[in-house]
Amino acid sequence: MAQFVPRHVFPHYGAIPRSYFLGHHRAGLSKMKNMLSSIDYVVECRDYRAPVTSINPMLEEALGKTRRIVVYTKRDLGSIPQSSAQRLTEKKIRSFDPDSAVFFTSARSRADSTQIIKHLRNDAETLDKIVGCRAMVVGMPNVGKSTLINHLRNYGVGKAKALKTGGQPGITRKIGSPVKVIERESGSHVYVLDTPGVFMPYVPNAENMLKLALCGCVKDAVISPVTLVDYLLYHINLHDAQAYHRWSEPTNEVVPLLETFARKTGLLGKGGVPNIDSAALHFIQKWRAGDIGRFLLDDLDAEHQRLNDPSQNTPLSMTQALKAERMSRKEKSDVNNQPE
Numbered sequence: 001m002a003q004f005v006p007r008h009v010f011p012h013y014g015a016i017p018r019s020y021f022l023g024h025h026r027a028g029l030s031k032m033k034n035m036l037s038s039i040d041y042v043v044e045c046r047d048y049r050a051p052v053t054s055i056n057p058m059l060e061e062a063l064g065k066t067r068r069i070v071v072y073t074k075r076d077l078g079s080i081p082q083s084s085a086q087r088l089t090e091k092k093i094r095s096f097d098p099d100s101a102v103f104f105t106s107a108r109s110r111a112d113s114t115q116i117i118k119h120l121r122n123d124a125e126t127l128d129k130i131v132g133c134r135a136m137v138v139g140m141p142n143v144g145k146s147t148l149i150n151h152l153r154n155y156g157v158g159k160a161k162a163l164k165t166g167g168q169p170g171i172t173r174k175i176g177s178p179v180k181v182i183e184r185e186s187g188s189h190v191y192v193l194d195t196p197g198v199f200m201p202y203v204p205n206a207e208n209m210l211k212l213a214l215c216g217c218v219k220d221a222v223i224s225p226v227t228l229v230d231y232l233l234y235h236i237n238l239h240d241a242q243a244y245h246r247w248s249e250p251t252n253e254v255v256p257l258l259e260t261f262a263r264k265t266g267l268l269g270k271g272g273v274p275n276i277d278s279a280a281l282h283f284i285q286k287w288r289a290g291d292i293g294r295f296l297l298d299d300l301d302a303e304h305q306r307l308n309d310p311s312q313n314t315p316l317s318m319t320q321a322l323k324a325e326r327m328s329r330k331e332k333s334d335v336n337n338q339p340e
Ligand SMILES: Nc1nc2c(ncn2[C@@H]2O[C@H](COP(=O)(O)OP(=O)(O)OP(=O)(O)O)[C@@H](O)[C@H]2O)c(=O)[nH]1
Pocket: 073, 074, 075, 076, 077, 105, 106, 107, 108, 140, 141, 142, 143, 144, 145, 146, 147, 148, 164, 165, 166, 167, 168, 169, 170, 171, 172, 173, 195, 196, 197
């Protein structure tokens, strides 16, 4: 049998939507900015599977110089615990933020969250604050902010879950009340505030939009699930084309893969016809649960080069991003209104 050759380039970035900036994102961002003067720390969450792509330049711009802790969430979905690959990956990720305290967390690991508690507890600059220390947890939608706060509370003060979490973005819509995560004898306790996930007004690079959608930062209905699985398949094949052997031989063809997947998992419509969209959503869910390989969607070496090359590294300001989003909407409506 001929040897399987994965695709080295993903062929169709064409008609992918590039924005998902909702009313509560805009309102949340503006409220966060107004609250900054009463905040000691920003805890910025990024997704471990897309450590560079899940940085939101809008948040970086808005939150400016406030002291920052960077937390890469969902570590369990991006690497194998204690492996040398994990150590190397995390060394590279750390190098992106040499001036911030950087943590990697998995909701399954108590030790990961405890490291953050230790850091906050020992922070000399907030030890003697009479009113206590306030940290605001920010990041893209669905990145795991509320989950992180629940864990910090549980491991810090032994209390049960305080915040609602869920598999789709937008569970948190407003800035929450302070949640105590550390008690200090001095009375300078540490409180953490949850915030609504904020997306960008416009994502200049269509591939980044696919990565963010796969990580769950945009609602599943925004991009066709079959396109998402096609893009995921491209990545899976580059890492381990055996990862889906339960359902299919290695393949670069998304529809036949989804047909066999639907047959083998019983996702059939009328007359036993495979339900392709439903199969695509289930396939993505399996990957999000860590069942079809654990790897990063970002190429860290390429990202490192890009970040060090000023000609390739011009993040859009909020105004530019909003303008780009308006232009893209106008282009779309012009195309739709053209006579046949
Ligand atoms: N496997 C895994 N899943 C996680 C982890 N952290 C969070 N999740 C899951 O990710 C989903 C989103 O988590 P949330 O805590 O609701 O995310 P959020 O950032 O508060 O979301 P918004 O309400 O959109 O702002 C939930 O299904 C969590 O169970 C993690 O470390 N590992």
